[in-house]
Amino acid sequence: MADYADITYAVAERIATVTLNRPEARNGYTIRMADELGDAMDRADRDEEVRVVVLTGAGRDFSVGADLSQGGFDFDPESGPDAAWQEPAGRCSKRIFTMHKPVIAALRGAAVGGGITITLSCDYRLAAEDARFGFVFTRRGIYPEGASAWFLPRLVGMGTALDWMISGRLVDAAEALSAGLVHRLYPADTVLEEAYALAREIIATTAPVSVAVTRQLLYRMASAPSPFPVHELDSRLIGGLGKSSDAVEGVVSFLQKRPPEFTMRVDRDLPDYLPWLHDSI
Structure with a gap:
């Protein structure tokens, strides 16, 4: 429209x-x-x-x-x-x-x-x-x-x-x-x-991919029957940070006391294993 x-x-x-x-x-x-x-x-x-x-x-x-x-x-x-x-x-x-x-x-x-x-x-x-x-x-x-x-x-x-x-x-x-x-x-x-x-x-202060994942983590995982499936998913997320340019930039910009310049994009850089990416809604 x-x-x-x-x-x-x-x-x-x-x-x-x-x-x-x-x-x-x-x-x-x-x-x-x-x-x-x-x-x-x-x-x-x-x-x-x-x-x-x-x-x-x-x-x-x-x-x-x-x-x-x-x-x-x-x-x-x-x-x-x-x-x-x-x-x-x-x-x-x-x-x-x-x-x-x-x-x-x-x-x-x-x-x-x-x-x-x-x-x-x-x-x-x-x-x-x-x-x-x-x-x-x-x-x-x-x-x-x-x-x-x-x-x-x-x-x-x-x-x-x-x-x-x-x-x-x-x-x-x-x-x-x-x-x-x-x-x-x-x-x-x-x-x-x-x-x-x-x-x-x-x-000015947050990374778009991090925000997108965090927002959906809170909504999709808050009703999990225990913390275990949530920890399984966030372990996978944290384990992948070695390949994340935004994670590097977040640490470096903090140490250098300057505003971050995050470059990862929601349309191409969301982890493909996020369970809600495969939901029907």
Whole structure:
């Protein structure tokens, strides 16, 4: 998709900015937006000039969740979905889950329903001090989506996830920070610039291949039944460092007290034995 209708996409300073762009509808989430977000994340992940993605929303809100006024779900309500259909919030959250690049969500105003579940697989959620969050599904007679029942307990613990999802109540920024849903709070007019500052720090100081492997190690191996398979994989990774130019550069630049210049690329230098490279998603 070269042109988007419900989002915008721009790259500068090796940062891809993906913006939900329906401010007149408070960035209500649509089927088209889901498809466009998937395409934009694919685009950023394939582009070796992009090191970090910043996900944000135009206007005063990040997103108030599903906008069913735009036609509802993309299946016939009489016959239901076919076997291949996937709900639209999960289309985005799963694609972010599989990214090789870090994704930073910059949240202000309301982030409710699908407007928060699509961000749960982001690496960082930075929020405005007046932001509000809600997993409001039970108050609408519907069900949690975006694979949020998997992501949310891993972020805030099962007890808090049960409270927020069963009650469907709104959560203010201070509670979200205390529970671990968001990483840091900022004044509303600075949260996006703080996301860019974090992105620039990651770009300047970290190796892209190391970041890609580390991000997926945490997600894919955290639910292993014991530490043994994790140690088997990281032993193989550490054992291969003798052939890693980035590992040499990381040590030398540290000793020389200068910024590193990492040259390995995600599109050609990921270890081919990483188990998730062969997964179907």
